[in-house]
Amino acid sequence: MDSNLEPVPITSQKHDPAWKHCQMFKNGERVQLKCVYCNKFFKGGGIHRIKEHLAGQKGNASTCLRVPPDVRLMMQQSLDGVVVKKRKKQKIAEEISNLNQVGNEIEVFGNDQIEVNNGMDLIELSNVIEPGPSLLVGREEGGISKSGERRKKGRSKGSAANINAIVTMNNRMALGSKRVNDHVHMAIGRFLYDIGAPLDAVNSVYFQPMVDAIASGGSEVEMPSYHDLRGQILKNTVEEVKTDVDKHMATWARTGCSVLVDQWNTLMGRTLLSFLVYSSEGVVFLKSVDASDFINSSDALYELLKQVVLEVGARHVLQVITNMEEQYIVAGRRLSDSFPTLYWAPCAAHCLDLILKDFAKIGWINTVIEQARSITRFVYNYSVVLNMVRKYTAGNDIVEPGLTRFATNFATLKRMVDLKHTLQAMVTSQEWMDCPYAKKPGGLEMLDLLSNQSFWSNCVLITDLTNPLLRLLRIVSGNKRPAMGYVYAGIYRAKEAIKKELVKRNDYMVYWNIIDHWWEQQNNLPLHAAGFFLNPKFFYSIEGDVHNEILSQMFDCIEKLVPDVSVQDKITKEINSYKNAAGDFGRKMAVRARDTLLPVEWWSTYGGSCPNLVRLAIRILSQTSSLIGYKQNHILVEQIYDTKNCLERQRLSDLIFAQYNLRLKQMVGKNEEQDTIDPISFDSVSALEDWVREKDMSSEDYENTDWMALDPPAANTRFLGHSYDEVEELSVGFEDHDIFNRMKDSEENNVEDNQ
Known part of the structure; x- marks a missing residue:
């Protein structure tokens, strides 16, 4: 660029x-x-x-x-x-042209004295300027004026009047369009406020089609009744969703799938488990179970996981992903023993979040985070200050919600580093000096910190140490591509960046030990190393021989996932063709495509000479590695367990099935960038509360706050955040064997005290 x-x-x-x-x-x-x-x-x-x-x-x-x-x-x-719209404009232009060709002056327009009905909401322009006797007031050539006097032949002043007429009418039409929009927006707002719906409902991909459908029906549309929505409409929706789920299931035999076990607690104290199935085609929701009575029992969890695997089909399941609590570890390993062709896997995103949590506990990092929070808490509790910040940052916020609370800490530090110069420009401006809030303790503290080079140097260093981990967290939690082929490379890059920044072994080992401690469970999962091995972008960028540990874990996957020993032997032979880039693997097209095609697409295109290895590669590379990103939101699953009537319980169960899967369906291929949200909104509280909560406000301060005076955040802040394609930043080249050895022997140096 x-x-x-x-x-x-x-x-x-x-x-x-x-x-x-x-x-x-x-x-x-x-x-x-x-x-x-x-x-x-x-x-x-x-x-x-x-x-x-x-x-x-x-x-x-x-x-x-x-x-x-x-x-x-x-x-x-x-x-x-x-x-x-263009056709409508052409039609209007033609009618205006026809009006001019009549050769009459429209003097009433020339003086801008148009009688317009203030109640007009939406009127076709052609109806407004329909030529009639009252408007045909003169002729250019020998016409008779309204007063009865004959005008001279020649150029009239009608053309200028017509231009004024058109400009005036366009302004009137724009005003009418705004009134229509305001009317519609208020109607939508009143409805959402009345029913207490979450306001991010307007971000649903189904919102605009609903509005379009209503508009297309015009005044003839009949709104559905309460019973319609509980009855026939729900039946049709459930059937539609089941058809989509069946399409997903049809792909599992080829791509394999991962069973996701999502645990969450309700407001009423229940512990619910949601079971989802991930494949490269998307995610589907199977069912939800109330596990309140047995959540701490590894035996009960094992039986439940076993039942779900059998429902999905054991031959399709490559892994079952759960949280990292002890009961899940025990149940998961037992499940893996019962089904020799699948793995139990802890959630990679959860592991990364725990790494970031421990990073934040390190003394100097924690100090910088608290200093940065003192700035954001002051800014986000005073409308005058927040408006001024958004003015200088072109509408951008200085906090950035991450996927988790701990990711938010480091994402926000990076955002502040990106906005460093604009923030410094603000606090040194005359506008800030004249602002009464600049003299408050919070304002003086903000000035000191934003002018402190040591504070900024620490922020930059923290950002350099943690940005690769944030990038990997976005990859494993994203929906753009299956993550399995990128996790191993992501951890390598995270360690590499820390080593390059800190140089001295005693310095960088503090952070490596934290990573190794939490990543230990992942190291026992050969799928990540196999995904790295089978990703041509990374595999062919290794200089020299492939590290023994990577090859060994690839062989582990072959033996576990392919029970037929004759097929195992064929795959071993075909691996040599892949390693040597023989046949189609070595074509110039295939070499170029290593960086442009998704790994699964690359194997499907160029792996024809190695059919057995291709089948295995597609199954491994089509898997995810995390639970984050599939959380339920505003889906009232708990209602099922509060309902005593069996018929209503069945109806609610189908409703939840449809809701959950509709929510999951819109995630496939959706732009990864989060919808623009207001950091002080209640919807952001889980991730941003520590950064925007009020700080020692007096009663006078409360009186001076006014949310109605706030300017909205910018609609698009992508240029400040991460690049759209995170995988491109993983680049190529893996030569540091110290990192590979540590990834193998992480148990030797578990962290003891990171504070």
Whole structure:
């Protein structure tokens, strides 16, 4: 990318849906747009060209090959809407042209004295300016004026009057459109407020289609009744969802699958287990079980896990992923013994979160986090200060919600580092000096910290130490691609970055020991090493021979996942072709595709000469490694267990089945970037509470706060965050055998005291 390009925030005033899928940069006076999926730059054509690019529509832009299917469909629908609007404009222009051709002056428009019905909400322009006797007040050539006097032939003043008329009418139409939008928005708001629905319901992919369906029906639409929604509509939805689930199940024989066991506690104190099945096609919800009475029993958990594996089909399941509590470890290992062809695996995201938790306990890091929190707590409790910060940061927030509370600590430090210069510019500005909050203790402390070079140096170092772990957490929790082929490389990169930053062994071993302590359970899972081995992007970037531990764990997977010894022997022979890049593996196309195709696609395309290895590679590389990202939200599963009527319990069970799977369905191919949220909203409290909670506010301070005076956050802050494709940052090259050896022998140096 050109070093002269400066990122420009995309404000909330830009309403075109394509703005959410691009970044804006400025090079001098020229503005360029960049696709967030393929990173292609567009130096002209504006947002419409980006939309054509994403929609795959032939025109002035090339087609994006990496755009998710749901985004492509959305852009195609948006372009169709543009065509409809363009036709309407053409029709209006034709009618205005026809009106001019009549040759009459429209003097009433010339003086801007148009009688407009204030109650007008949405009126076709053609109906407003329909020519009639009252408007045909004169002719250009020898016409008779309203007063009865004959005008001279020649050029009239009607053209200028008509221009004024058109401008005025456009303004009136824009005003009418705004009134319509305000009316619709208020109606939606009142409905959501009345029923107490979560406000992020508008982020559902089903929200806009619902609105479109209602609008397309016009005044003839009849709203469904309470009984309709409980009856026929629910029946149809359940059948529709079951059809989708059946399609997923049909792929499990080829790609294999992972059983996910998600434990969560309800407000009423119940402990529920949700069982989901992951495959490269997506995630499906099977059922939920109230485990309150036996959650601490490894025997009961084993029996339940065994039952679910049999329901899914043991021949399809490669792994069962759970939390890391002791009872799950015991039940999981027993399950693995009972089913020799599957693994028990702890949640990788949970392991990474515990690593970040222990990093935050280290003395100097904890001090920096608390210093940064003192800044954000002051900013986010005073509307005047928050508005000023957003003004200087072009609408960006200085906190960034991570996937977990501990990830938020380090994601926010990185965000503050990215905004360092703008924050310093604010606290040294005359505007800040004149602000009464600058004299408050919190304001003075913020000035001291933002002007302290030692504080910023520590923030930068912490960011460099933890950013690879945050990147891996996003990869293993994401929905863009199966994570199994990237976990091993991600841990390698995390250790490599720490070693490069700290250099001295005594310094970096503190952090390596924390990683090894929590990653020990993952080291017992050969799937990660096998995923690394089978990912051509990483495998062919290794200089010299493959590390023995990686090859050994690959053989472990072959022996466990392929019970037929004759097939095992065939796979061993085929591995040599892969290692030597023989046949199609060595084609120039295959070499280029190592970096461009997903690993599964690469094997499907170029692995024809090694059918047995291809089948195994596809099954391993199609798996996830985490539970995070599939949490239920606003789905009232607990209602099932509070209902005493068996018929209603069945209905609620089907409702939960449909709700959960509809929620999971929209995650497939969805843009990884979180929907823009307000950091002070209740929806953000679990991740951001430590960063935005009030700090020693007086009664006078409360009186001076006004949420209605707040400016909204920016709609698009991607240029401040991580790059869209996290995997690209894993790069290539794995030469540090010290890291490989530590990944093998992590049990030797478990952490004792990290504080």
